Amino acid sequence: MFNFLLPSRIYLLIEKTLKFINSVFFPILLIGLTFALVISPPDYIQGDSVRIMYLHVPSAWIGLACFASMAFLSILNFIFKTKNFFLINKSLAPIGLLFTCLAIITGSLWGKPTWGAFWVWDARLTSMMVLMFFYFFLILSFKFIKDQDKLVKVSSLITILGSINLPIIKFSVDWWTTLHQPASISLGKSSKIDPSMLYPLILMLLVFLLFSALIFLMKYKTEIIRIKKKRIKSL
Amino acid sequence: MLTKKVKKRILFLVSIVFLTAVSIFFIFKVLNDNLLYFKTPSEIKKDENLDFQRAIRIGGMVKQNSLSATSKEIKFIITDMKNEIIVSYSGAIPNLFAEGKGVVAEGKLKDRNYFIAEKILAKHDENYMPPELKKNVK
Numbered sequence: 001m002f003n004f005l006l007p008s009r010i011y012l013l014i015e016k017t018l019k020f021i022n023s024v025f026f027p028i029l030l031i032g033l034t035f036a037l038v039i040s041p042p043d044y045i046q047g048d049s050v051r052i053m054y055l056h057v058p059s060a061w062i063g064l065a066c067f068a069s070m071a072f073l074s075i076l077n078f079i080f081k082t083k084n085f086f087l088i089n090k091s092l093a094p095i096g097l098l099f100t101c102l103a104i105i106t107g108s109l110w111g112k113p114t115w116g117a118f119w120v121w122d123a124r125l126t127s128m129m130v131l132m133f134f135y136f137f138l139i140l141s142f143k144f145i146k147d148q149d150k151l152v153k154v155s156s157l158i159t160i161l162g163s164i165n166l167p168i169i170k171f172s173v174d175w176w177t178t179l180h181q182p183a184s185i186s187l188g189k190s191s192k193i194d195p196s197m198l199y200p201l202i203l204m205l206l207v208f209l210l211f212s213a214l215i216f217l218m219k220y221k222t223e224i225i226r227i228k229k230k231r232i233k234s235l
Numbered sequence: 236m237l238t239k240k241v242k243k244r245i246l247f248l249v250s251i252v253f254l255t256a257v258s259i260f261f262i263f264k265v266l267n268d269n270l271l272y273f274k275t276p277s278e279i280k281k282d283e284n285l286d287f288q289r290a291i292r293i294g295g296m297v298k299q300n301s302l303s304a305t306s307k308e309i310k311f312i313i314t315d316m317k318n319e320i321i322v323s324y325s326g327a328i329p330n331l332f333a334e335g336k337g338v339v340a341e342g343k344l345k346d347r348n349y350f351i352a353e354k355i356l357a358k359h360d361e362n363y364m365p366p367e368l369k370k371n372v373k
Contacts, residue, residue, distance in 0.1 A: 116328075177271045
């Protein structure tokens with residue numbers, strides 16, 4: 001089972017993918033930023049501060065998506081004891097933390113001119129902060145628990161229990177009254193964002209995804225090298 | 236394919252996630268009032284044990300043509316299309332504060348229909364569009 005993901009087989013593929021992403025990342029980044037910062041129109045009420053959305057929304061999505069995939073892999077790892085899922089999680093966690101923090105920071109920069117406050121304790125913002133703490137504890141456990149078997153168990157449990165927070169974040173704006181606005185884009189409904197702003201947003205999402213893939217593959221490569229080094233030493 | 240050990244681990248995982256989810260659900264049920272960032276005018280109207288000493292937040296829409304400003308204070312009406320509350324406030328207002336837009340006011344109730352705000356936050360809705368389009372919609 002899952003043989004196709006074995007570190008030794010996938011190593012060459014990682015190298016190739018890294019090279020490809022490296023070659024296309026900067027052109028796409030430039031195009032994305034041009035559309036988001038220059039070509040796209042200002043909002044009818046927020047003016048130019050709407051441009052923060054192009055960073056804020058993809059960051060939040062990736063922060064959530066990272067945790068969701070980590071939770072999925074943790075469940076498989078916990079049940080079937082597939083070691084390299086743990087390596088994937090270890091490589092995904094820093095990306096998730098980075099983008100969750102970025103979403104919170106850009107959100108508060110947007111909140112000051114729009115709402116009139118950097119931070120409020122409403123359900124969406126608070127649950128997002130809880131997600132940040134989960135990432136934080138996860139990374140701390142990677143750093144400080146030395147016993148490998150224990151580490152896999154502890155980090156999987158943190159991730160699986162933390163994933164209960166994900167639907168809370170998503171539906172916080174519907175279940176309770178919040179200062180944060182409800183979702184503008186949802187599956188099966190027409191978007192509340194005008195197409196002239198929606199396409200730059202999708203482009204920026206692509207840029208952020210490519211960046212995440214870049215960091216992830218580099219980190220995963222390092223983890224594989226680290227394991228191989230350990231095996232060589234133990235021979 | 237599933238050995239005894241694997242089944243045991245699945246059972247352990249399902250039960251621990253289920254227990255945590257249920258306990259979180261009940262904690263939220265108890266805390267429900269505190270999780271609401273603001274109350275709507277209708278909720279204030281229905282609420283039987285209102286505390287006039289405690290600072291609360293109310294939110295809704297600034298009613299069209301209800302905004303009036305003197306040199307000392309501004310007055311407006313917060314509405315949720317069913318009930319209304321008059322709000323008086325003196326201080327700086329956020330840029331996006333306008334008639335017909337969402338607002339959250341923090342302060343104390345004087346009576347059921349009159350609210351003295353100490354802080355005002357503008358609530359942005361989920362619509363994004365360029366200014367030219369907005370003119371066409373009007």
